[in-house]
Amino acid sequence: MNIGKRISAVVLTGCLVSASALAGDAAAGKAKAASCFGCHGMTGISVNPLWPNLAGQNEQYLVKQLQAFKAGERADPNMTLLSSALSEQDIADIAAWFSSQACK
Numbered sequence: 001m002n003i004g005k006r007i008s009a010v011v012l013t014g015c016l017v018s019a020s021a022l023a024g025d026a027a028a029g030k031a032k033a034a035s036c037f038g039c040h041g042m043t044g045i046s047v048n049p050l051w052p053n054l055a056g057q058n059e060q061y062l063v064k065q066l067q068a069f070k071a072g073e074r075a076d077p078n079m080t081l082l083s084s085a086l087s088e089q090d091i092a093d094i095a096a097w098f099s100s101q102a103c104k
């Protein structure tokens with residue numbers, strides 16, 4: 001009984017992890033992030049103090065924020081519109097790009 005429960009918990013956890021963690025490709029992300037560079041900079045260092053730096057930020061955090069903008073849970077006039085065009089794979093790749101850049 002107990003062993004059966006434990007096994008199904010392990011199987012379930014494995015499924016959740018593989019479903020939620022798309023591997024990000026930083027090189028593909030660089031190509032996809034062209035529309036972001038005007039504000040966040042090519043390497044994630046923003047030129048305007050009103051725009052956040054993304055360089056070196058945690059990859060999972062970036063994914064989470066982009067998903068939140070896309071879902072309307074976090075709102076910003078520019079980010080809401082831009083994130084709506086991104087697929088889950090785009091988000092993973094772009095997060096990998098900015099996350100891999102050195103911060104100032």
Ligand code: HEC
Nearest residue numbers: 035036038039050051052062065066075076078079082094
């Ligand atoms: C017109 C300027 C502009 C463009 C273009 C832009 N952003 Fe943003 N971005 C912002 C601003 C302003 C914020 C802060 C929003 C807020 O205050 O919640 C932000 C926030 C973010 C955040 C959250 C950062 C944090 O620390 O929580 C991420 C991630 C992000 N942008 C990624 C992107 C990506 C990816 C693109 C391209 C698809 C993009 N941005 C294009 C202006 C821009």
